[in-house]
Amino acid sequence: MPRLTLFRKIFLALAVLLLALLLIFAGFSRLGLQRGLGPYVAEIEIRRMDWLAELLKKHHTEKGNWDTLRNDPRAWHDVQMGGFGPMRDMRPPSWQGRPPPRDAGGPPPGPPPDLLPSRRMPPPPPPPDASGGPGGNPDSVYQRLGLVDAKDAWVAGAKVAPSIAARLPLREGDRLIGTLLLAPLQGLESDADRAFVARQSSFVIWTGVAGLVIALLLSWLLARRWFARIDALTQGAQRVAQGRLDARVPVHGQDELALLGRTFNDMAERLDHIEASRRAWLADVAHELRTPLAAMRAEIEALQDGIRRFDDKTALRLHRQVMRLGQLVDDLRSSMREQDEASPPFAPMFPLALLKEALALTRERFAQRGILLDASALDALAADHQPLMHGDARRLHQAFMNLIENTLSYTDTGGRLQIGAHVDSDPGAQRLVLQFDDSAPGVAPGELPRLFERLFRAEGSRNRALGGSGLGLAICRATIEAHGGSIDAAPSALGGLRITVTLPLEGTS
Structure with missing residues (x-):
């Protein structure tokens, strides 16, 4: 038995769903045909009875009301028969029963001159039922036909519910004088009705089957296209799991x-x-x-x-x-120390004092290298107030020493180190921002993101005479981040490197 993959599961689910929709559609279509055929036929039938509507309007005009039809069932029958008895209308005209004249010189046999087609009026419609009246067939339209007045009160004929009947309004000018009502046939009584519904149902079913086949084909193609990309991702993940980290997957589109x-x-x-x-x-x-x-x-x-x-x-x-x-x-x-690694508990400390202590320890070396040290902004901030924070004073002092050593190791003789310091205040938070700007040489823009990697040195040499082990800035990053701060590198306006350190503060004193 083939494995039931996700592709097959989704395809089978779509197929079952579409099949169920087809069956529901076919069932409701057949039910709609069965229930809607009678009202539809009734609408057609009553629209063909405009001749009766004309006779009823003529009757109403002559009588002025519907009382005659309401009180005399025979009158309603006569109106349906066009105003004549049924058999009288079906007898041939008197001139058709006359023998042909014997005088050869007389006019040819035919209707009287006053009944020639060019002069006579159109005859009334043929009798609706040749057997002598409109009520012979129980399915006859006349068994389902009724007349109501302008207020929907019954006048004559069948008593039909206006809510289900086909309606033909009768008007004299703009005034409604009554309505012909025709009740629809109940059910499929004739073979013709059943054959019509069967043909229409067959058409609906075959149309639905064709739509089902097309929908399944499109579903299969779309699912195959989508899952091809998922298969590519699966294979790529397997290659990565096997250690082939160069694995990549093709990407198409924006979905x-x-x-x-x-x-x-x-x-x-x-x-x-x-x-x-x-x-x-x-x-x-x-x-x-x-x-x-x-x-x-x-x-x-x-x-x-x-x-x-x-x-x-x-x-x-x-x-x-x-x-x-x-x-x-x-x-x-x-x-490599992480923030959650076991370390001494943080305690209140003054970061500016730690930085000034580190500068004091290295001031003589700056003088020996001929590097000018400008810490006036630091002194001004420290004279104004002392920012307070919680942390590990030993580790933070080591981070400051590493930053200063980085300048001493890589700044050219006769250069400059400028240290800026200020406090940024936000609602509910304060941050100490320290900037270490040194002079040339600088760092290539492509190497800036790697400065804080372990054992990376921008000069591209492993000669320790040009610097330390390449771990100083990595230690700084680990220490600053452990204190909830951040450290970034960017080109300096002095031509060298700018290191920006941000530390969260508890307050000032």
Whole structure:
């Protein structure tokens, strides 16, 4: 038994739904034909009785009312017969029974001159029932025909409910004088009626079957087109699950499936980028760890081979390499620390004081490099009031030190570092905004989004003489975000890099 896929389930559901709609449509169509055939035939029949309407209007004009018809059933019969007895109307004219004249010179046989077609009036309609009256057949139109006056009060003929009858108004000028009512036939009494309904029902059924086939074909084509894209997404997800992060799916159109396809491609591209970054990060970590380990191995092998003696200088060199290795491990752990990782509880602190302390520790190095340090905006804000926040003072101080070290490592000699500080206030919230602007060299626009990645250095070299391990800005981002703030990088007006730090405040003092 074939597997019942989602495509087949939806197609079968549509097929059942369309079949049910076809059966309902055919049933109601047949029921409508059966119930509507009688009123429809009655409307046709009464519209063909305009000759009777003319006779009734003539009668009303002559009599002035309907009293004669109301009180004398024979009068209603005579009006239906055109004002004549039924058999008298059916007898041939007297001139047709005369023998032809024997005088050969006389006029040819024919009707009297006063009854020639060019001179006589149109004859009344033929008798409605040749057997002698309109009431012979129980299904006759005259058994279902009635007359009411202008107020729908019964006058003559059958007593028909006006709500179900076909109506033919009788008017004298603009005045309504009465209405002919004709009751519809009840049910399908004749073979002709049943044959008509059967033909119409057959037509409706075949039309519905044709519509069902077309609808099923369109449903199958549309479902196949839609689920082809879903199958492509499924196959793409399977390739990603197998580790083939270069998998992409084709995207067509602007509908929800196209949006899903674009989202999948973005996700796969992001995963591919993360995987590439992970591999590069592992390679960079291995490279960073190899340097102190190689130096320590060389020192130890020289001691083992007797090339060097273990003295205070050798011990100092080994100690420096061990400290360098330990610092690298600590930096890696700090850059990977998440906000919810176990850390000391936050306490009230003054971020401006921490920043000024970090600047004081490095002011001499700025002077040695010939880099001008401008912190006047910071001093002005600190003199006015001290913003207060909750956090880890040690980690935030380390983040400020990393930002300052970044400027010392990459700013050219004779450059400048300008630190701006201000407080942004919103209803119910305050933020401390710090801006670190340094001079050339700058960072290429394409490298700005990667500045906060672990082990990334904009100069493209792994030579530690040009900078640190490439973890300083990654540590800053992890620390700032752990405090509920944000950090961004952009080109500086001084020609270098602008780092913007935003920290949430509790208040000022």
